[in-house]
Amino acid sequence: MRLLLTSGGVRNQSIHDALLDVLGKPIAGATALCIPTAGYANPGGFGRAWNFVAGQESECPMTELGWKSVGVLELSVLPSLGPERWQPVVREADVLLVNGGDPLFLHYWMRESGLAALLPALDDTVWVGLSAGSMIMTPRIGEDFVGWRPPTGGDDSTLGLVDFSIFPHLDHPALPENHMGAAEKWAATLPNPSYAIDDDTAIKVVGDTVEVISEGNWTLFE
Template sequence: MRLLLTSAGVTNPSIRGALVDLLGKPIADSSALCIPTAQYGHPLCGPASAWRFITGQTPLPMCDLGWKSLGVLELTALPSIGEQRWAPWVREADVLLVAGGDALYLGHWMRQSGLADLLPSLQDTVWVGLSAGSMVLTPRIGDDFVEWTSPDGGDSTLGVVDFSIFPHLGLLPDNTMAAAERWAAEIAGPAYAIDDQTAIKVTDGTVEVVSEGHWKLFPS
């Protein structure tokens, strides 16, 4: 997969340009599936925020970018319909737009649904993550971001990339650079703190920071 891991969606021209580059064609010619699942696992989210994400009625640009087509892929429904039905929907999409919310809950349902197992075969698909939708692809999220308790009780996510992400740098009272430094020390691996004007682009294992804001790399 080609990855665009954001804190708050496609918030500026630089991030939008990175998205178009990953797609290899205009957004208006690209088909998208949005995944709102993470919304249901976080105590500050729920049905209303999931609806706002899907309909593009948030200040976090994702579903409202002018896609050729847009569908909803709810991961909790997939085990009941079988992979032979839903996997073609995923393979036919140019991009997966993955909402924020709770990264551990999202990771759990990616495994339960079978989507996590499908990811390695989606070589031409672009994954655009928003906050938890980005963090779910990292090895760990850190105790600071644990809200939903996973079956194993830990903070491990899917480990598609080898670095962790501290999102919304400077936006919330607790998301200071000092807090990010403490978090990174706990993670004990490569990690990025990124603000809402920053994204991390991953193409064939090559990592590039795309930013019109502030970010910091904490090496391992």
């Protein structure tokens, strides 16, 4: 699986070019599934989930990029279906577009749905994350980003498909708490490397190669 981990979607030419690189084909020739699940656990999340699915998020473009086709993969529905109903659809998709929202809510449904277990088999699939959809791939999100907690309890651990954590929306005007000083304190609580990235930055991961794609601001905390 090839990863494009964004803070604010595919919102500039550099991130768009990185998406084309990991896809290996034009967007118009690629099939996508969008995953809105993370949004439901946030205030206003039901409307934001609709905007994401409908391609109405102009500030953080994902589904509106001109894909050959876009389907909806709602993770909370999958446990009530047999894997033979949904796994072939996931395997056939070129890209998974994963919405922002609450990362632990997304992590819970990634596990419960069975999608997390399927990820290692998706060698040719591209994962494009938006905020929580990117954070889910890291080993830990840090307590600063813990909101919803699963009924089974647990800590701030997530999937750990990469070995670094992500502090998204750095210096976002609507999130004054997401400043560099807060990112430094957050990073100091984690045992692994971490990146603070703004919405014009993404992290491309192909195999063992990690590359920061940016037209904005970012910092690596070792």
